[in-house]
Amino acid sequence: xxxxxxxxxxxxxxxxxxxxxxxxxxxxxxxxxxxxxxxxxxxxxxxxxxxxxxxxxxxxxxxxxxxxxxxxxxxxxxxxxxxxxxxxxxxxxxxxxxxxxxxxxxxxxxxxxxxxxxxxxxxxxxxxxxxxxxxxxxxxxxxxxxxxxxxxxxxxxxxxxxxxxxxxxxxxxxxxxxxxxxxxxxxxxxxxxxxxxxxxxxxxxxxxxxxxxxxxxxxxxxxxxxxxxxxxxxxxxxxxxxxxxxxxxxxxxxxxxxxxxxxxxxxxxxxxxxxxxxxxxxxxxxxxxxxxxxxxxxxxxxxxxxxxxxxxxxxxxxxxxxxxxxxxxxxxxxxxxxxxxxxxxxxxxxxxxxxxxxxxxxxxxxxxxxxxxxxxxxxxxxxxxxxxxxxxxxxxxxxxxxxxxxxxxxxxxxxxxxxxxxxxxxxxxxxxxxxxxxxxxxxxxxxxxxxxxxxxxxxxxxxxxxxxxxxxxxxxxxxxxxxxxxxxxxxxxxxxxxxxxxxxxxxxxxxxxxxxxxxxxxxxxxxxxxxxxxxxxxxxxxxxxxxxxxxxxxxxxxxxxxxxxxxxxxxxxxxxxxxxxxxxxxxxxxxxxxxxxxxxxxxxxxxxxxxxxxxxxxxxxxxxxxxxxxxxxxxxxxxxxxxxxxxxxxxxxxxxxxxxxxxx
Amino acid sequence: xxxxxxxxxxxxxxxxxxxxxxxxxxxxxxxxxxxxxxxxxxxxxxxxxxxxxxxxxxxxxxxxxxxxxxxxxxxxxxxxxxxxxxxxxxxxxxxxxxxxxxxxxxxxxxxxxxxxxxxxxxxxxxxxxxxxxxxxxxxxxxxxxxxxxxxxxxxxxxxxxxxxxxxxxxxxxxxxxxxxxxxxxxxxxxxxxxxxxxxxxxxxxxxxxxxxxxxxxxxxxxxxxxxxxxxxxxxxxxxxxxxxxxxxxxxxxxxxxxxxxxxxxxxxxxxxxxxxxxxx
Numbered sequence: 051x052x053x054x055x056x057x058x059x060x061x062x063x064x065x066x067x068x069x070x071x072x073x074x075x076x077x078x079x080x081x082x083x084x085x086x087x088x089x090x091x092x093x094x095x096x097x098x099x100x101x102x103x104x105x106x107x108x109x110x111x112x113x114x115x116x117x118x119x120x121x122x123x124x125x126x127x128x129x130x131x132x133x134x135x136x137x138x139x140x141x142x143x144x145x146x147x148x149x150x151x152x153x154x155x156x157x158x159x160x161x162x163x164x165x166x167x168x169x170x171x172x173x174x175x176x177x178x179x180x181x182x183x184x185x186x187x188x189x190x191x192x193x194x195x196x197x198x199x200x201x202x203x204x205x206x207x208x209x210x211x212x213x214x215x216x217x218x219x220x221x222x223x224x225x226x227x228x229x230x231x232x233x234x235x236x237x238x239x240x241x242x243x244x245x246x247x248x249x250x251x252x253x254x255x256x257x258x259x260x261x262x263x264x265x266x267x268x269x270x271x272x273x274x275x276x277x278x279x280x281x282x283x284x285x286x287x288x289x290x291x292x293x294x295x296x297x298x299x300x301x302x303x304x305x306x307x308x309x310x311x312x313x314x315x316x317x318x319x320x321x322x323x324x325x326x327x328x329x330x331x332x333x334x335x336x337x338x339x340x341x342x343x344x345x346x347x348x349x350x351x352x353x354x355x356x357x358x359x360x361x362x363x364x365x366x367x368x369x370x371x372x373x374x375x376x377x378x379x380x381x382x383x384x385x386x387x388x389x390x391x392x393x394x395x396x397x398x399x400x401x402x403x404x405x406x407x408x409x410x411x412x413x414x415x416x417x418x419x420x421x422x423x424x425x426x427x428x429x430x431x432x433x434x435x436x437x438x439x440x441x442x443x444x445x446x447x448x449x450x451x452x453x454x455x456x457x458x459x460x461x462x463x464x465x466x467x468x469x470x471x472x473x474x475x476x477x478x479x480x481x482x483x484x485x486x487x488x489x490x491x492x493x494x495x496x497x498x499x500x501x502x503x504x505x506x507x508x509x510x511x512x513x514x515x516x517x518x519x520x521x522x523x524x525x526x527x528x529x530x531x532x533x534x535x536x537x538x539x540x541x542x543x544x545x546x547x548x549x550x551x552x553x554x555x556x557x558x559x560x561x562x563x564x565x566x567x568x569x570x571x572x573x574x575x576x577x578x579x580x581x582x583x584x585x586x587x588x589x590x591x592x593x594x595x596x597x598x599x600x601x602x603x604x605x606x607x608x609x610x611x612x613x614x615x616x617x618x619x620x621x622x623x624x625x626x627x628x629x630x631x632x633x634x635x636x637x638x639x640x641x642x643x644x645x646x647x648x649x650x651x652x653x654x655x656x657x658x659x660x661x662x663x664x665x666x667x668x669x670x671x672x673x674x675x676x677x678x679x680x681x682x683x684x685x686x687x688x689x690x691x692x693x694x695x696x697x698x699x700x701x702x703x704x705x706x707x708x709x710x711x712x713x714x
Numbered sequence: 715x716x717x718x719x720x721x722x723x724x725x726x727x728x729x730x731x732x733x734x735x736x737x738x739x740x741x742x743x744x745x746x747x748x749x750x751x752x753x754x755x756x757x758x759x760x761x762x763x764x765x766x767x768x769x770x771x772x773x774x775x776x777x778x779x780x781x782x783x784x785x786x787x788x789x790x791x792x793x794x795x796x797x798x799x800x801x802x803x804x805x806x807x808x809x810x811x812x813x814x815x816x817x818x819x820x821x822x823x824x825x826x827x828x829x830x831x832x833x834x835x836x837x838x839x840x841x842x843x844x845x846x847x848x849x850x851x852x853x854x855x856x857x858x859x860x861x862x863x864x865x866x867x868x869x870x871x872x873x874x875x876x877x878x879x880x881x882x883x884x885x886x887x888x889x890x891x892x893x894x895x896x897x898x899x900x901x902x903x904x905x906x907x908x909x910x911x912x913x914x915x916x917x918x919x920x921x922x923x924x925x926x927x928x929x930x931x932x933x934x935x936x937x938x939x940x941x942x943x944x945x946x947x948x949x950x951x952x953x954x955x956x957x958x959x960x961x962x963x964x965x966x967x968x969x970x971x972x973x974x975x976x977x978x979x980x981x982x983x984x985x986x987x988x989x990x991x992x993x994x
Contacts, residue, residue, distance in 0.1 A: 389879075391876070396869075396877075397876065397879075398878070399876045399877065399878030399879030400879070405879070405896070521898035521899070521926075522898060523898070523926075523929070528898075
């Protein structure tokens with residue numbers, strides 16, 4: 051016979067107003083197995099919890115039902131109280147008589163009846179409950195950061211400075227990301243490289259950061275605390291342990307006219323190259339699609355020039371495995387392909403990007419402004435190297451445009467366009483900047499003041515309206531648009547046009563997300579677990595996100611989010627073992643027929659195909675087995691198992707049927 | 715190959731030269747054009763500015779006729795006609811109530827035929843087929859491909875090529891051996907029907923088109939629309955008089971160029987009936 055205590059909460063007036071709590075106590079006390087029933091004004095308060103603890107001790111209770119608010123609210127509170135009193139917490143259940151009863155009903159008698167029934171169900175369940183122990187999962191106390199832009203750098207440094215090892219994986223030959231190529235940053239106009247490169251060096255020299263550049267994540271196995279990552283180190287053809295970074299190879303390379311990826315095609319590089327002088331690691335890489343030795347087997351100049359003997363034309367991709375406990379995805383963004391159709395997203399043929407040399411995108415303009423850029427920071431247009439006297443900036447190219455398929459605001463373009471007009475004016479004093487915009491969105495500390503400065507002090511002309519077409523005539527770009535505030539068409543004869551293209555997630559993010567079971571939104575940005583309360587978590591335990599991979603954002607926001615992700619990683623890594631709720635699937639391995647339907651159905655890949663062997667090591671049988679680290683307790687395996695060998699702890703079929711039977 | 719043919723008012727009237735060229739060209743390509751029996755006006759600009767339902771009912775009747783006459787692909791060489799037909803088709807296919815109403819009005823079911831503009835019709839014949847049929851490559855011809863405002867717009871109705879930077883005509887012209895020039899005014903408006911109401915506007919717009927084509931090295935302009943041809947060809951002398959420039963620009967229909975490359979005589983194609991430029 052059970053000894054169950056029922057504790058009915060008034061929740062002040064919230065429950066007691068509609069439910070007759072005295073009658074409830076009177077009725078449920080009569081239920082078989084109920085040892086005592088009491089009610090109290092606030093069961094969650096200290097006196098309320100004390101009441102539960104004292105009753106457990108004095109009445110030697112072996113089960114507790116608290117009839118109160120939703121278990122989402124206070125189940126943990128009450129279970130903790132039960133545990134303090136020496137009762138296994140999983141022998142306590144909550145009957146929700148507030149959200150599912152008093153709040154949604156007005157008739158006092160009916161609500162009281164319903165409350166009694168809800169409690170009867172809970173009592174029936176508790177009778178069938180058994181003690182459960184929390185699951186302990188060992189933790190590999192190191193993290194992986196994917197992406198070496200400013201977000202990834204910040205996350206990696208924070209985690210490493212907190213004392214944990216970090217494996218950083220970057221696809222490009224150097225870390226630094228997009229920020230390394232920017233000129234100056236809004237709203238303070240501090241030089242991007244000056245603030246970023248020291249942090250890049252910190253990453254490169256940090257004793258706890260292991261850096262894999264020119265590498266990609268090939269596969270991810272395991273689960274929170276226990277990921278095993280396979281990393282593909284792409285053939286670099288340069289042994290970076292031997293190389294000293296002297297740069298003689300690039301100087302000697304005869305193939306110098308390749309478009310530089312770092313300069314977004316605005317400058318050139320040799321076939322063996324370092325993306326930029328401040329690269330970390332400061333080691334070159336050979337472009338295998340261009341190098342004469344690798345494509346035609348003739349040349350070898352760089353190998354001859356290399357005093358360190360670091361060139362290896364026979365280099366191949368290598369696969370490396372790393373064990374980590376948590377993962378941060380900071381894969382960043384790319385720009386929208388302005389001139390061409392890309393899947394469902396249409397191009398902007400009318401702007402002639404890719405057709406007119408002097409129509410460029412905003413990242414290309416950053417390189418023209420940058421002191422380390424192809425023009426050493428002088429604004430010279432690509433077609434003839436002349437200094438442009440009239441520059442048109444067009445915002446929202448691809449953003450906020452239903453017709454082109456990207457409905458969202460890219461958030462940073464208003465700010466960097468204002469910055470572009472300023473920097474341009476600071477370099478070309480007799481130049482005139484023209485901006486076509488839809489709205490100016492400059493929310494942020496000192497942001498709106500910055501835009502006003504661009505307009506009022508640096509004299510940028512702002513037109514609220516769209517540009518309909520750009521044509522070329524006698525070396526001028528004819529920009530035709532509208533000024534909707536003045537109600538007039540505007541034509542500007544420009545020397546250079548800069549398009550603020552929409553931000554999109556970097557290439558390959560969807561595939562990477564699939565490897566980690568992380569979701570993407572309709573535009574391919576990584577999905578957070580909850581937009582407000584879990585903004586850097588994902589639905590996969592142990593995987594966190596930050597930076598522009600999640601949504602368009604600027605540097606301060608990326609950095610803040612990266613630190614947030616890093617602190618979440620530190621929580622995950624803070625103990626040698628992770629404690630998880632034990633309410634997960636259990637498979638009866640003795641009777642499992644090993645059909646593995648559950649293996650196919652499990653959305654979390656938490657079912658393993660296991661073998662049972664006897665002491666001699668002979669195979670006794672095969673069975674499905676639940677990986678306690680991965681199982682989320684969703685119950686899909688329970689419903690699909692044809693032989694009823696799967697069950698969810700804490701929600702067993704026996705418990706559920708007992709609840710139903712108590713009602714009928 | 716058999717294709718249905720919807721001439722529309724223009725090709726039976728002012729642009730008879732277009733019909734002559736079209737028939738000669740498709741004949742040489744071994745394509746038989748079967749004219750829709752009992753066709754009516756597509757409604758053009760007039761209908762949709764006055765009565766929305768009428769602007770759908772008129773093309774709907776033609777589509778119903780096409781269905782009745784077993785026509786699966788219907789060539790409408792006038793860009794206004796092809797657009798109106800496509801527009802009606804789109805409106806009906808997305809709206810069951812409207813479809814029922816139209817069936818009642820035109821007393822038949824207006825479904826079926828795939829509507830092709832001239833470029834689509836030639837693409838249907840096949841770029842490779844055309845290429846192999848070329849007998850006299852147009853080697854020395856530098857030509858500006860002019861789409862006008864209607865062939866690609868509105869993009870959701872026309873569903874044809876890049877709305878702002880189309881390339882399909884260039885591909886055909888290149889297959890004939892000619893050199894298409896890169897220029898700015900491919901999809902600008904020539905003034906179209908305004909030629910009747912406000913000639914000044916038409917002269918201004920068409921002048922810009924001709925001037926830009928000339929500035930980019932074109933010796934001639936190729937069109938796929940009867941109205942564009944009227945404004946650039948017939949009005950060319952008026953433009954020249956008003957702006958004091960001499961263009962002397964031959965304006966070809968796209969089928970003219972295909973026909974010439976296939977070895978047809980200019981006279982067969984009706985090119986001698988054009989007004990401007992050197993008569994080839």
